[in-house]
Amino acid sequence: MEIGIIGSGNIGSILAGYLTKLGHRITIANSRGPQSLKEVAEKTGATPVTVEKASGAKDLVIIAIPNKAIVKLPINTLSASKAIVIDAGNYYPSRDGKIVDIECGSTDSEWVAKIIDHPVIKAFNNIVAPSLASKAMPAGSSNRIAISVAGNETEQKKVVMKLIDEIGFDAIDGGLLSESWRQQPGEPAYCQDLDKDTLEVALQNTDFKNRAVNLALADEQARPYL
Known part of the structure; x- marks a missing residue:
């Protein structure tokens, strides 16, 4: 596939390495320009x-940048794209500022989809970078880490889940994009290196009424590192 990665931080760079080794044609970009890469x-x-x-990558675009930078993306290019778009980010108000739509109940990926005027698939956000970099395992391995994939486009989710499996992780269907809050900061499924069965349970072991409180606690804990 022809894959574009926007964001050269830990997640973007790690995925670039994996996907290149799998034989895909990978371009990578950041706000500082190609000369910095x-x-x-x-x-x-x-x-x-x-x-x-x-x-403008033909088949897949991975967005791995802070939410505050989403509004600076080339919206016209993304909105016209026929590629699958993955949102790999997480909303942290202390870094991104308070985003009204998210504060009022939208998931961060629903907000991203609205801003870029294109459907998105939520993936690669519920695993920490060191685990993504070092804990890939062949299919069938015991305790293989699972990654949740949420979105409204079933066929697109299948493509992303297959890619995750090829990289070296199990993939599970995390439901609709509106349910992607279950794999976001503060929830049991977030960055815990869970296997497939345990991640399934963690995604359901959530309560929407606690979402705002859990996010606030996660944001406070992450503040020194953002």
């Missing part, structure tokens, strides 16, 4: 490009 390119094999270019 020489080291990432050498390490991962991805081709540094502009954000505009990565946004």
